[in-house]
Amino acid sequence: MLRSRCLKHSQLPHLRNFAHARPPVPSSAYLNRVSGPDVSTSSTPDDLSPSQRRLLEAALRxxxxxxxAANYIYEGQLAILRRDAAASALIQASSHHFSFDDMWAQEKKHLAVMNKLQVQHQVRPTALWQVxxxxGFGLGAMTAxxxxxxxxxxxxxxxxxxxxHYDDQLKDLQGFTHPSIVLLRDVIREFRDDELEHLDTAVEHNSQRAPAHALLSSVVGMGCKVAIELCKRI
Structure with missing residues (x-):
């Protein structure tokens, strides 16, 4: 039986909070099912060519x-910056004040949805899960x-x-007509927009004043690209 490897329940935000915190978004289909599952959230295409199936599996993996990795980056950063009220509030909202714009909370939501998509589409998780x-934790802690x-x-x-990367996936998944892939494209588009908001937030909070910013950005970016290619295959 295929199992979803996910964070412990205590590490994930209350999923219903996400579904009700703002107007419905595509990922709400996985987080707040008020009715029974439909074909878009409970099935996977059975008529894909081998190359299309490999593309879908690589994308979700x-x-x-x-x-x-994103969740552990923020965990590593918070472990170091916990005493910096401004920085830690940006990464993770306190238990007394939930902010939907909080970056780590959004990444937890993304992971919760990806775990469900992995099971729905019967995709093997990467063997590099522990890596x-x-x-992720090491990168977060080191940069913090x-x-x-x-x-x-x-x-x-x-x-x-x-x-x-998400833009490339949206191009790759064009032409897939199964309802589950149509929804997947919408989820990817939603998550891409979330990630770009995080980018803007980082710039607004002086990311480009970091020591050796150009070198740091180049090294981290190249590491991400290598990780993407490895996880597609392993």
Whole structure:
């Protein structure tokens, strides 16, 4: 039986909060089912060519792994910046004040949805699952140790690559007509827009003032691109 590897329930926000915090978005189909599942959320195409199936599996494998890494990047950053009220509030809202615009909360939502998509489409998770956790936490902690501007530069670099990656996926998935893939495209578009908002937030919070910003951005961005290619295949 295919199992979804996901964060512990205590690490995920209350999913209904996401569904009701703002007008319905495509991912709400997975987070707030008020009626029974329909074909778009409970089935996978059975008429794909081998190349189309490989494309779908690679896309979901990479996206799920990316959300795992993103969650651990923020966990690593918060472990270092916890005493910096402004930085920690930006990464994670306090338990007394939930902000839907909080970046880590959005990444937790993304992972919750990707876990469901992985099971729905019967996609094997990447074998690099544990590597994504360790690498994500290490990257987050290391950049946070360099200062909050470097932590924001990390977010800027990661989200730049992820935004481009999601754009490529939207092009690759054009022509798929099954309702589940139509919904998947809408979810990817929603998540891309979230990630680009994170990029803008990072820039607004002085990411480009980080020490050796150009070098740091280049190294982090290249690491993300290598990770994407590895997770497609492994």
């Amino acid at each position: 990479v996206d799920q792994a990316g959300e795992v 994504a956790k360790v690498a 140790l360099m200062g909050k501007e470097a932590a924001m530069a990390c977010t800027e670099a990661v989200e730049t690559v992820i935004g481009e």
